[in-house]
Amino acid sequence: MRNRIKLILGLGILIVLVLSQGVTLAASANTFPDVIPLPNGFRPEGVVTGRGHTLYAGSLAAGAIYQIDLRTGEGDILVPPQQGRVAVGLGFDERTNYIYASGGPTGHAFVYDADTGTLVEGYELTGSSPTFINDVIVTRDAAYFTDSSQPALYKLPLSSGGGLPDQSAVETIPLGGDYDFEAGQFNANGIDATPNGKTLVIVNSFFGTLYSVNPDTGDAALIDLGGDAVPNGDGILLSGKTLYVVQNFFNQIAVVQLDPGLTSGEVTGVITDPDFDIPTTVARFRNTLYAVHARFSILPMPDTAYDIVKVRRSH
Numbered sequence: 194m195r196n197r198i199k200l201i202l203g204l205g206i207l208i209v210l211v212l213s214q215g216v217t218l219a220a221s222a223n224t225f226p227d228v229i230p231l232p233n234g235f236r237p238e239g240v241v242t243g244r245g246h247t248l249y250a251g252s253l254a255a256g257a258i259y260q261i262d263l264r265t266g267e268g269d270i271l272v273p274p275q276q277g278r279v280a281v282g283l284g285f286d287e288r289t290n291y292i293y294a295s296g297g298p299t300g301h302a303f304v305y306d307a308d309t310g311t312l313v314e315g316y317e318l319t320g321s322s323p324t325f326i327n328d329v330i331v332t333r334d335a336a337y338f339t340d341s342s343q344p345a346l347y348k349l350p351l352s353s354g355g356g357l358p359d360q361s362a363v364e365t366i367p368l369g370g371d372y373d374f375e376a377g378q379f380n381a382n383g384i385d386a387t388p389n390g391k392t393l394v395i396v397n398s399f400f401g402t403l404y405s406v407n408p409d410t411g412d413a414a415l416i417d418l419g420g421d422a423v424p425n426g427d428g429i430l431l432s433g434k435t436l437y438v439v440q441n442f443f444n445q446i447a448v449v450q451l452d453p454g455l456t457s458g459e460v461t462g463v464i465t466d467p468d469f470d471i472p473t474t475v476a477r478f479r480n481t482l483y484a485v486h487a488r489f490s491i492l493p494m495p496d497t498a499y500d501i502v503k504v505r506r507s508h
Contacts, residue, residue, distance in 0.1 A: 226266040227503045228468060229483075231259060234495040239328070239428065240476045240485045241283040243307055244290060248476060250485055250501065251280030251294055254493075258283070258292060258305065261501070263478055271310040278303060282328030282383070282428065282474060284336060288355040293336050295326040302326060302338055302349065304357060314357050318347040319365065328383050328428065328474075331355075332390030337366075337408060339381040339395060344374040346381075346393075346411060368406070372413035375399050383429035383438070383474070392455060396426035396438055403436070405455040417457040423447045428474030430482070432506070437464075437475055439484065444469040446484065448507045461507075468502045480506055 229248075231237055236254040243249055246263040249271070256278030261268035272280075272292075277299065284293035291313060294303045300320060304313045318326055318338055325341040336349040348364040351357065374380050378399040385394050386408075393406040395413070401422030404413040423438045426447075430437040436449040436458065446464040451457070464482070472484035485501045 224264045225481075225503070229261055229263075229266040229268070229501040229503075231268075231485075231499040231501065232270070233499070234493070234497055235259065235499050236487070236493050236497075237473075237485045237499050237501075238487050239280065239282040239295070239474045240483060240501065241285045241292070242476045242478050242483075243285050243292070244287065246478065247307075248478070248483060248501070249283055249285070249292055249307070251283045253279055253281065253297065253487075256280040256294065256296075256303065258294065258310070260307075260310075263483070271307070272305050272312075273310070281326065282339075284329035284331040286331045286336075286351075286355045291355065291357075293329045293331055295329050295338055297325055297327070298323070300324045300326060302329065302336075302347070316349060316360055316363055318363060319343065319345070325379070327381065330384045330386045330393065332386050332408075334390055335408070337384060337386070337393060339384050341379045341381055341398070344368045344372060344380070346384075346395075346406070346408075348408070366408070366411040368411045368413050370404075370412040371415040372404060372406075373397060373400050373402065382427050385429050385431040385436075387431070387455075394429065394431055394436065394455065396423060396429050398424075398426050400424075401426055403438070403449070403458065414456065416451065416455060418449070419457070419459060421460045423449070423460070427472075430475050430477055432477060435507075437482065437506075439472050439475050441471050441473050441487065441489065444471065446472070446475060446482070446504075464504055464507055466502055466504050468500075472502075477506070482506055 255274030257274040258272035260271040279297035280294040323342040401424035403416040438447040
């Protein structure tokens with residue numbers, strides 16, 4: 194009898210272990226979903242990864258920012274929509290846990306606390322008209338913003354540790370050198386920087402051209418793609434010497450291998466996905482990219498569905 198009891202108990206434990214393992218495997222299979230839904234009517238444009246496995250998406254509709262847990266795909270509104278604000282491209286500073294939002298046609302930039310969603314500071318970058326503050330990259334020393342409607346970058350100098358400046362410290366950096374500008378068109382769009390922050394990379398959506406830019410002078414050098422171009426280039430992501438260029442209306446991400454001096458490059462392939470629906474910006478998490486769908490080809494309505502899709506990086 195005692196042996197039979199031991200056998201029954203042993204079988205019970207084994208069944209529990211098998212069931213537990215099955216639950217664990219099922220839970221693991223459901224983590225980091227391939228498609229992440231956003232609130233209906235959200236009108237996303239920019240995304241950026243924050244601390245841990247957190248992703249932030251910005252809204253063209255009144256500047257809301259949505260916070261997402263990439264493990265589960267679940268999220269909530271971190272920054273509520275507010276009249277007169279816009280969130281286009283987003284940047285993130287790990288040191289301060291601040292989110293930087295480009296203000297599009299407002300000519301402004303907004304900095305939010307990622308812990309609370311509260312506005313830390315707002316800046317008027319330009320009073321020029323037209324203007325479209327499109328994207329931002331945060332380096333060790335400054336935050337740089339592109340303007341799709343003016344041949345200039347805007348700089349917010351940062352103190353040690355990422356401290357924010359006063360409004361009076363905002364700088365306008367005219368783009369010169371090889372930079373081409375076409376009035377009335379969408380020009381400078383996505384922006385990134387080398388790890389040391391000494392060189393910026395920008396894409397011109399209208400011409401499909403890439404430039405390396407001196408952040409102090411604004412002198413832009415054309416990156417020679419050997420006759421290729423990246424038209425409709427939107428958000429960009431620099432990873433080592435690989436540059437990912439989101440080509441929105443082409444529903445693809447161009448993969449560009451750059452030379453060490455950032456003087457030339459080669460388009461070595463494209464990343465596509467059946468779920469792509471006019472992606473505008475891309476963020477990296479480990480070996481994956483997260484592309485947000487702006488769905489510019491349809492009229493945005495309060496019940497329009499939006500999402501973010503995960504794709505594998507290409508080297």
